[in-house]
Amino acid sequence: MLEPTIGKGLRATGRRLTRTRKAVLALLEDTHQPLSASEIYSQLQDRHVAIDLVTVYRTVNVLKELGLVMQLDLQGQSRYELKEGRKHHHHIQCRVCGEIVDLLLCPLKKLTRLIEEQTQFIVDDHTLEFAGFCPKCQ
Amino acid sequence: MLEPTIGKGLRATGRRLTRTRKAVLALLEDTHQPLSASEIYSQLQDRHVAIDLVTVYRTVNVLKELGLVMQLDLQGQSRYELKEGRKHHHHIQCRVCGEIVDLLLCPLKKLTRLIEEQTQFIVDDHTLEFAGFCPKCQ
DNA sequence: TTTTGTGCAAATTCTTTGCAACGGC
DNA sequence: GCCGTTGCAAAGAATTTGCACAAAA
Numbered sequence: 045m046l047e048p049t050i051g052k053g054l055r056a057t058g059r060r061l062t063r064t065r066k067a068v069l070a071l072l073e074d075t076h077q078p079l080s081a082s083e084i085y086s087q088l089q090d091r092h093v094a095i096d097l098v099t100v101y102r103t104v105n106v107l108k109e110l111g112l113v114m115q116l117d118l119q120g121q122s123r124y125e126l127k128e129g130r131k132h133h134h135h136i137q138c139r140v141c142g143e144i145v146d147l148l149l150c151p152l153k154k155l156t157r158l159i160e161e162q163t164q165f166i167v168d169d170h171t172l173e174f175a176g177f178c179p180k181c182q
Numbered sequence: 183m184l185e186p187t188i189g190k191g192l193r194a195t196g197r198r199l200t201r202t203r204k205a206v207l208a209l210l211e212d213t214h215q216p217l218s219a220s221e222i223y224s225q226l227q228d229r230h231v232a233i234d235l236v237t238v239y240r241t242v243n244v245l246k247e248l249g250l251v252m253q254l255d256l257q258g259q260s261r262y263e264l265k266e267g268r269k270h271h272h273h274i275q276c277r278v279c280g281e282i283v284d285l286l287l288c289p290l291k292k293l294t295r296l297i298e299e300q301t302q303f304i305v306d307d308h309t310l311e312f313a314g315f316c317p318k319c320q
Numbered sequence: 321t322t323t324t325g326t327g328c329a330a331a332t333t334c335t336t337t338g339c340a341a342c343g344g345c
Numbered sequence: 346g347c348c349g350t351t352g353c354a355a356a357g358a359a360t361t362t363g364c365a366c367a368a369a370a
Contacts, residue, residue: 060324060369081359096327101360103325117258120334121359136303145301155289159312163283165274168314172290174297176306198344198349219334234352239335241350258359259334 053110067093068103069112069126078116078123078135078144118144118173136174140181147174191248205231206241207250207264216254216261216273216282256282256311274312278319285312 050069051061067088072079079087081104085097104124107113113124118137123144134147156167188207189199205226210217217225219242223235242262245251251262256275261282272285294305 055370058324062325062369064326094327098328098361099326106325117255120255120258120260122258136297136301136305138303139306145303147297147301149293151289151293155287156312159274159285160314163274163285164317165276165283165312165314166320167274167312168277170310170312172308172310174294174303174305174308176298176303179302182304193345196349200344200350202351232352236336236353237351 050110050112053112054106057110059106064093064095064099065103065106067091067095068100068107072113072124072126073128076126078114078118078125080121080123084124116173117171119175134172134174136176138178138181139175140177143178143180145178188248188250191250192244195248197244202231202233202237203241203244205229205233206238206245210251210262210264211266214264216252216256216263218259218261222262254311255309257313272310272312274314276316276319277313278315281316281318283316 050065054061054065068084071084071087071091075087081097081100084100084104085095088095088100104113104115108115108124112127114127116123116125116135118135131148132150134150135144136147137144150172152170152172156170159165160167188203192199192203206222209222209225209229213225219235219238222238222242223233226233226238242251242253246253246262250265252265254261254263254273256273269286270288272288273282274285275282288310290308290310294308297303298305
């Protein structure tokens with residue numbers, strides 16, 4: 045149940061806790077998988093929640109701004125997953141069936157500092173995603 | 183000058199070395215930056231090479247199949263760079279000006295094996311890209 | 321009752337496809 | 346001359362925008 049906390053976060057930025065935002069959050073909470081906008085849309089249809097695909101896009105962007113949701117770009121499509129205080133992590137996706145498995149690791153802390161020294165960039169973020177063939181699809 | 187080698191590679195697969203393929207290769211050879219399809223298109227316009235954007239897409243795909251070109255997906259857009267026998271590497275892109283700098287490293291060999299053990303996936307590929315602010319844009 | 325959020329339609333961006341004409345080899 | 350390649354038009358997928366109406370606070 046994220047709702048109370050979220051209500052606050054929304055109100056603090058002059059935004060509102062609406063039916064559709066609740067529905068998107070509840071779905072992400074239940075599925076615990078990174079979902080694309082159209083997957084969120086159709087899974088909400090299945091739950092008989094009337095929502096427009098446009099609203100899904102707008103909602104995940106608001107949730108991202110609030111820091112509640114993480115956006116990942118996998119195989120040329122954006123997917124969204126709940127943060128829920130989860131540790132920073134990465135994913136592997138099956139090229140055949142699309143299954144996504146969490147990798148509860150990130151070997152890039154030291155490397156990031158090294159890159160900042162070498163390039164004089166300030167490193168803001170990184171993407172690290174693996175692709176391959178899951179046990180079933182091999 | 184990649185042309186002779188490339189001509190062979192193309193012919194070996196029943197393909198042809200054409201004006202447009204030469205032009206795309208020459209551009210990638212000169213710029214030495216990962217370019218998007220539309221950047222390739224407009225930079226060829228600047229060079230007074232008549233080519234259709236569709237042909238750019240088809241060309242980079244052929245070059246990718248031949249193993250001459252590397253495709254990277256940065257910030258929701260595909261970019262292409264010459265391999266030219268270059269070592270596997272990654273990139274950092276500036277969020278403001280879009281500049282891309284090569285990172286001549288990859289810390290993921292051991293990790294890949296570990297992931298294969300842990301997940302039973304066969305790991306096929308990975309993406310590792312950094313984003314941040316370049317010295318000029320900080 | 322004010323201001324934010326939503327749905328609908330339409331636009332935008334990136335990429336792919338179908339097909340007749342063109343051009344390597 | 347054969348068959349792969351190109352340009353053009355059009356389709357397709359993912360995402361964004363404009364605007365009037367609906368609904369939180």
